[in-house]
Amino acid sequence: MTAPLPTANDPTLLKRSLDALKDLRARFEALESRGREPIAIIGLGCRIPGGGETPESLWKMLRGKVDAVSEVPADRWDVSRYFDADVATPGRMHMRYGAFLDAPDRFDPYFFGISPREASQMDPQQRLFLEVAWHALEDAGLSAKALAGSDTGVFVGANGNDYLQLQLSEPDVLDTYSLVGGTNCIIPNRLSYLLDLRGPSMAFDTACSSSLVAVHQACQSLRGGESSTAIVGGLNLLLSPVVSVAHSKGLPLAPDGRCKTFDSRADGYVRGEGCGVVVLKRLSDALAAGDNIWAVIHGSAVNQDGLSNGLTAPNGGAQRAVIRKALERARLTGAEVGLIEAHGTGTSLGDPIEVEALSEIYGGSEGERRPCALGSIKTNIGHLEAGAGIVGILKVALALKHGAIPANLHFQALNPHISLDGTRLFVPTELTPWPGPAERRYGAVSSFGAGGTNAHVVLGSVESSRPEAAPRPTKAVAERAHLLVLSARSRTALANVAWRLADHLSSGPGQHEPLEDLCATAALRRTHHNHRVGLVVRSREDAIQKLRAFHQGAPAMRSGPAGRPGRAVFVFPAQQPLSGARLESLGRDCPVFAQALERCRGALQLAAGPRGGADSVGEHFAVQVALAELWRSWGVEPGAVVGQGVGEIAAAHVAGALSLEDAARVAARCGALLTKGTASPEALAAERLGLTPRPTSVPMYSAEGTELDGEVQGAASWSRCLRHPASVLPALEESLRAGHALFVELSPEPVFVATVMEVAARQGPTDALAVPSLRAGQDGLEALLESAGALHAAGLGVRLEGLLAPHQRFRRLPLYPFERESFWFKERPVNLRTSTRGTSLELPLAAVRDTPPEPASRRVGDVRAPVTARQAEWAALPERERGTRLRSLVHTEVARILKFDAARLDPKEGFFQMGMDSVMAGQLRNRMEQQLGRKFAVTVIFENPSVERLSRQLATFLVPPPAPSTAHRTEATPSRLMPLETGAGADSIADLLARELEETSSLSSKDLS
DSSP, X not given: OOOOOOOTTOTTHHHHXXXXXXXXXXXXXXXXXXXXXXXXXXXXXEEBTTTBOSHHHHHHHHHTXXXXXXXXXXXXXXXXXXXXXXXXXXXXXXXXXXXXXXXXXXXXXXXXXXXXXXXXXXXXXXXXXXXXXXXXXXXXXXXXXXXXXXXXXXXXXXXXXXXXXXXXXXXGGOOTTHHHXXXXXXXHHHHHHHHTOOSOEEEEOBTBTHHHHHHHHHHHHHHTTSOSEEEEEEEEOOOOHHHHHHHHHHSOBOTTSOOOTTBTTOOOBOBBOEEEEEEEEEHHHHXXXXXXXXXXXXXXXXXXXXXXXXXXXXXXXXXXXXXXHHHHHHTOOGGGOOEEEOOOOOXXXXXXXXXXXXXXXXXXXXXXXXXXXXXXXXXXXXXXXXXXXXXXXXXXXXXXXXXXXXXXXXXXXXXXXXXXXXXXXXXXXXXXXXXXXXXXXXXXXXXXXXXXXEEEXXXXXXXXXXXXXXXXXXXXXXXXXXXXXXXXXXXXXXXXXXXXXXXXXXXXXXXXXXXXXXXXXXXXXXXXXXXXXXXXXXXXXXXXXXXXXXHTTOTTSOEEXXXXXXXXXXXXXXXXXXXXXXXXXXXXXXXXXXXXXXXXHHHHHHHHOTTOOXXXXXXXXXXXXXXXXXXXXXXXXXXXXXXXXXXXXXXHHHHTSSOHHHHHHHHHHHHHHHHHTOOOXXXXXXXXXXXXXXXXXXXXXXXXXXXXXXXXXOGGGGGGGGSOOOOOHHHHHHHHHTTOOEEEEXXXXXXXXXXXXXXXXXXXXXXXXXXXXXXXXXXXXXXXXXXXXXXXXXXXXXXXXXXXXXXXXXXXXXOOOOOOEEOBTTBOOOOOOTTOOOOTXXXXXGGOOSSOSSXXXXXXHHHSOOOOHHHHHHHHSOHHHHHHHHHHXXXXXXXXHHTOOGGGOOTTSOTGGGTOOXXXXXXXXXXXXXXXXXXXXXXXHHHSOSHHHHHHHHHHHSSOOOOOOSSSOOOOOOOTTGGGSXXXXXXXXXXXXXXXXXXXXXXXXXXXX
């Protein structure tokens, strides 16, 4: 039955209507507030001429009035060939100066999983943006893991394509990667691809305003909820003399190579290079995440000149309109702004038009009259064109943070067509303190595109949006052990990471920052690469000493490439328990341990009854279970357990075979029997303990190496706990044979750690690692952190947040030290390992082709080809020699195809993580077929994507199968190859990979030798 409609006399109608209106108004205000929410700049990255590779070094440049302009370097082009002072001379430029980066050809493709072969064809702008964006993300404290799969957007301003033009002028050098490597839209797309970012990924080309337009669009995306984080950049590189010839013919370049912005001598601009990147979040999100904030964007706007005096002529009216719109969105007046980073190219026409518009809006004052500075970073580093706006953002953000306004260079006398009389505008010629309190600092940035697209952004200090955000004094904490984790993509880079951090702690900002904050930042706000080290430090001085020692290669420092070790084996010895002061100290430092210990003691007390008392067996059990709980709280879960003597009780509980109550009964009864002196196996077997055995959740091994079934472990089964503890060697050997590589011993001091490593060395696993929980004579927390750091270095997914001391906030750490090498489309050196020698079984390079000798299907029937002479030669070799030569051959061919320096090729790393694609995979398969004289299944590369795995798989193909019996002709039994071959299923993943590989491997390509 439907409810009756309300009548006019219904006393609740008015209240419900008012409530509905209030709800609608609240929703509207929330939407409006979100649309105007300030945007926090949480990360900065840069590579600027003059040494500006970090925000700190860029600020040092600006503060020091550095002029980064120089003559065109010889590695760009021959100035004498292209220069002519007469602008009218055909094919010549009157430009001989610019602001240039050092070595734009150098890049670290290995860090990003890009093959050197592809890197050579990539526009250096793509490479530059990847490195600078990574540094900006590090500065923001955002790891690759935190960003993967997120709606993070990438917005880039770019309009130059010199590198592609250089390649197009030499068609013979073009290959598969040239077009994608030279297209500007790929600059943001490649970062989105590499980091698995799912938000918008867009390139903007509005000429000189490109990157500021990108900032505006990123803010809109954030406020609209389309992105939660935005990476915004702009860049420019000057690689082709032809493009500069074109600039010289149609654009006002200053003959002396200096932007003399606002000056009476202004006669044009100078071209510049560089890259800037900012990382943005909504302010509320940044504050909630505890992000460090450089500055806040309050408002932005973009418009167009429309029909004006000319397509490329500046329009003062449009400039006024875009400035007013940005201020309106920021809810500010022009009188509140204290620094304007002008477009300021230093042209005799553009500067007066721009300053006239700025004077009208920013020149007046309302109430208190405070000066407002006019400046342009172009006087330091020239005009970065598409990157000009973003470097203006960097300058203003740094000025807001430091409370000072940098000088405007090359200013002697004001342009006679500019008047600042009666305004509050001035041109600073020295570093000037920013007047007024931090919460009233606002700045603005302008960029005007040559085609009429204008952008304006208004920024403020973080205090301008949140006055209480002023830095608070740090609180001193009691000295304790801390785990400092570092990582890199190579051992050399890891040593350099350590050195940089030592410098940061000794002479950089880190000397004034709490050690616990630095350790928390390294653990939670940095990407953990494969090469890792965990250092336990107690003070800043201790950290510096250990970082220096690690850089020097101290042998005691445990580090290494992280593998995929799976879960650890928990080993429970029959050793006597931890007690006394060490136990109390560990309980204070590790609350999880203390709580678990109390639970176990409570269960033991309940099991022993009112007349029972504490005994060594019960305490042994309680301490081992508490240690296991502590490790599990840190993310170290057991993959198997090994128990010895009374240690089997805790092992059974951790494996799931006994509940805590049942395990406590066993421990209490064993302890009672031992106390009475009747501790015989028969006595325990006669007990009725009322146990409820359960299946184990992980394998449980007795000391004898037997895998125990938890469901049949009754009272009689635990009689072995009372026997003399047996050797655990059989259990350790069985665990290693089962594929386990990590072992954690749960005891007061190491008992079996050395034994594990000895057994592993005999059985062969070179990546085995055994660590103790505690060490005699060492602080308990320190010992645990050392072992946790070793497990983290081995690649185990340790929950690092559980290992950290209480900390106040995250800090900025030194940036990653890329290992750059030269990559250029004309030079493709192949540096093979000096230890790799050709054998009589290898074909000459000229005889090896990347494409199949003839089209052929790679289905199952083709794989079972007759044994060739070359295959027979390989099969005749002794097994060990065959394996060695095969690994060397695969290593050499993979390095050749990827264009890797073979010394840097990790035989365990995946091909596709090193930049291999389906084209290269097809070429590798074809080359190996020719070298070994045998055809392979089409998916062999995809199924075995590393040198080690592929070598092992190929080795199985080189021994011919035994001849079939003539007496009993039966269907052939599939060999180990069969799971790798494509079957008849039409839509299997293997079939899809197979079809793609067949299509790509048949493409013609150059001989890679």
